[in-house]
Amino acid sequence: MTPRTSAQGRSTAIDAATTSVEDYAKTIYGLSEWDGASVTASALARTLGVSNPSVSLMVRKMADLGLVEHRPYAPIALTSAGRELALAMVRRHRLIETWLVRDLGYDWGEVHDEAERLEHAVSETFVDRLDVRLGQPRVDPHGDPIPGPDLQLHYPETLLLCRVQAMAQVRLEQVDDAVPDALSALDAHRVPIGAQVTVQATEGGAVVLTPTGTTAQEAAATSTSAVTSPAAPAPSSIRLAHEVAHAMRVSVIR
Structure with a gap:
């Protein structure tokens, strides 16, 4: 399923995806990104700064939407649709971080929060044009891979x-x-x-x-x-x- 652009300019794998769902999908992906670690509800809560009950409610919602596979007390894993949504958001976030550092003079330690705010507000057209404008970078300022338009990305052996x-x-x-x-x-x-x-x-x-x-x-x-x-x-x-x-x-x- 190709991520679409909602009326608010958000990339969504399904119509019911919200900003919170997008953030959760991206965070689940990020927690296991480099080493394939299992993602737990408590790890999600710590990373997002929310309570464990809030995570449980959101994970159940995402499971109903077909974005995660999860059983009580078992690790949380993205489905193929959830991974596609997560990678679309990762692409947005890392391209925006690269733009903020390269063209707007931001320090690499301050771009994360700014990118968090902007990534939900821009359209797919903006993201694709930004990618071209930046020369289609393959890593962001911190060395994290940036998915291409096809959402493919490469990790070096580290x-x-x-x-x-x-x-x-x-x-x-x-x-x-x-x-x-x-x-x-x-x-x-x-x-x-x-x-x-x-x-x-x-x-x-x-x-x-x-x-x-x-x-x-x-x-x-x-x-x-x-x-x-x-x-x-x-x-x-x-x-x-x-x-x-x-x-x-x-x-x-x-």
């Missing part, structure tokens, strides 16, 4: 930075924008998405890095990042606390 062995050379692929300390650390050390670093050591859960540069191709591909600053000198080493390194995903180069 590891959490905190799980990489010492002396490995890696490329920073993604940072969790829900962890402000991770964004701040990358800002402070001027390390953009796409940067190559060497994991020098792990110390009591912390990770010590040495920047090894960013290629011209990578810099162009990640130019939406608010931390890209080629002229700034790189520090000799960077120490990241475990919870910060846990919020970053990297691909191993060697």
Whole structure:
């Protein structure tokens, strides 16, 4: 089923989809996006900042709409229709975040809430034209993949930075924008998405890095990042606390 545009300009898989349904579908997808983790009602409640009973009511509604598969006390999974709705909203959200950073000068730490407000108000035509205007980017400012018009997307093979062995050379692929300390650390050390670093050591859960540069191709591909600053000198080493390194995903180069 192709997502349609409602009278309010929202992308909907079915006529009964509301802003809340769209947000839930997108959040369910996001919670299992990188590692395929099971999504529980309590995890949804924490992420959305709502009560467990509110989640239960919404999940039952979404099940009635054919958007989720759920049994009491079992994980919540999107159906094919639910996944299509979720990816349509992910596409909107990440394209808007990219636009806000690239063209309007927003910091990558402040775009999420703005995109949350805008994603429900624009039409499919706007989203498609924005995609073309931005050069059809495949990742957003935080390194999260952006679905194409066909809602297909690609994830690189990654590891959490905190799980990489010492002396490995890696490329920073993604940072969790829900962890402000991770964004701040990358800002402070001027390390953009796409940067190559060497994991020098792990110390009591912390990770010590040495920047090894960013290629011209990578810099162009990640130019939406608010931390890209080629002229700034790189520090000799960077120490990241475990919870910060846990919020970053990297691909191993060697």
